[in-house]
Amino acid sequence: MNPLRTVAQPVIIAEPAYLLKRGIAALVSDMVRTDVLFIDDMGELNSHLDKNKVHAVFIDEQLLTDKPSTDLFFQLKEQTLYVGLSANPGQIRHKNKFDAVMDRSGTKEELVAAVESVLQPGTGESDKAGSLLSSREQEVLKEVALGYTNQQIAAKLYISRHTVISHRKNITAKLGIKTVSGLTVYAVLNGLIPKDQIR
Amino acid sequence: MMGKNTVTSDMKMAEVIHMNYLLLPVINRFGIKLGFGDKTVEKVCRDHGLNLSFFLDIVNTYHDPSYFPRDKMRGYPATLIIDYLLQSHEYYNRTMLPEAEGMIEKLVSTCSGHCEDLRLIEDFYRKYKEELQNHLSGEEIHFFPYVRALVEGKTGGKDLETLRREYNFSYQAHADEHESVIAKLVDLKNILIKYLPPDYDVEVCNNLLYWLFIFEDDLKDHERLEDVILLPVLENIEQQFRNQQ
Structure with a gap:
């Protein structure tokens, strides 16, 4: 088995549902070696993003109801990957601001694929x-x-x-x-x- | 937020161009042409009757990706922002799009092998150009006049929903179009960089790519100005309009 890729900056999971956040954390840890932080308060999350570099944020769309804090959240942090969690991924709000969207009720295979698409994007190693x-x-x-x-x-x-x-x-x-x-x-x-x- | 590379009012305009020559077309959009002598930015702006603070913010957001004083920029009048955006549209229509098209045509005409493949890329570009032009003219015909009508109070006693319908404006459609015109430009670059068949003229294609990189940066800054500054300004204007009704 290949050693896990190390990602220097942490991954944040902003999801109030306990099982879901633990599940995403487990998927992330299976794929990359990195710190995982759990923050589900928008104020705290925005202040963290303002002060620290973050590799990716997995956020439940239910946290994105308040307009000022949502705007602040999406303010350009170009190196951060945004992943939305939704019960209805096709209809997720702020769809075009996310790098990927995950289905809250997706099967393991679908969730793995979604996490993979964000954390292990193709690097174009192959010439063919x-x-x-x-x-x-x-x-x-x-x-x-x-x-x-x-x-x-x-x-x-x-x-x-x-x-x-x-x-x-x-x-x-x-x-x-x-x-x-x-x-x-x-x-x-x-x-x-x-x-x-x-x- | 002022870094040492920030453009300031007391700098000479010539220094600004030496610092970042990619700002030239941005400066042109304010009606400023070369031959500034030793005039400072402030003097040039005064001579052209420009809002100095707005000029500096626009130039600096193009120059430095980390410079983006949202709250301050949301304080500029919507019409000032629109006037600038319109100048950018003109630049895309008059210069960016035709130049890129010319380069792609040259790429096809200098082809020595898999010309079918290059023609495919040319087709892709032509469709892209059409889509972007439709998007730009849509903004000019519907979106900007909608904002102006609200700002100038020329609403004919209609409510917001009616006005939006009449001006064919929706936030969602606007966002979708922006996403698409940027995504296709990025795709075109990647197709060239990663998957271009080998029988092409290196020099022509390199020039095309330089041009597409510049275009993408310009377009992204342009759309950021619309999405992050103008749209929130519009939301405020709409709110005030609702409150008055």
Whole structure:
């Protein structure tokens, strides 16, 4: 087994539900060696973020109800990764401010994938672009490039929509490409789909 | 927050450019052109009838990513911010987008092998350009006039929801568009950097990439000014409007 990567700056978990916060902490500790802090008071959290460098914050969207403290929370801290926790990740508020969103009721596999996509993003070590992706990720990418929605891809590949979303997050983290049109260009350049199949 | 590299009112404008030549187009947006002699920033601003404090804050936010005095900047009149944003739009439309397009066309025309692949990237860029232009003109036609109407009290006795509908403005749609235009630019850069087929002209592509990096930084600063300064200012204006009704 590879030794765990060490992350010098701590990870903060801002989640009032005890089991959930312990669970996320366990997932994080499985993936990287780092300090984990639990802060679920927005005032305390903002003051900590103001004074310290933080690698990532996992925050429950329920804590983001008060506008001034939410604005302060999202003030540009470019090196910090923001992960939102929501019961309904598709509808999470401030969606575009998060680097990743986790489903509070997700399966272990989905949660691991989400934590991985944030803490172990692809570093582009391999020169062979196509080999960066797992075969499942390549299948999902192909469908994305062909213009199918997450729901349609889930039905075609017999997986849940959340799993499709997890794969897509991983694809984006590995390739450094986020938009459907960008992924389509990648898929054609790498021979995953022929050019004439682009919608 | 003033670092030693902060642009200050007593600096000579020429020094500012020596310190960071990427500020040139930003300064141009205020109607300032080269040939400042030994004039200080303050003198140049006075000669051009500019708000010195606003000029310094804009220049410094572009110059230093850690410089961003939110509360102070939220105190500037919305119309002053909009006037500046409009000048940036013009720069993107007149210079940034066509220059990048020209470079991509050259990249395709100098291709010596997998030209199909480069054409794909050209298509991607063309669609991106169209999307960004639509976004910019949407702001010019709907968003900015909506803010101006509220500021100037030209609301015709209508309520906020009606006005928003008439000006086709929604915070969510605005945020989504911003996210998309930045994400596609980042994608384009990564496609070139990581996945470009090898048969291309190195010099042309390097120039294109330099240009895209500058464009991305400019666009991000521009959108930060809208999202973190102008939108909260607008929310205040909307609140005042509600209170008056």
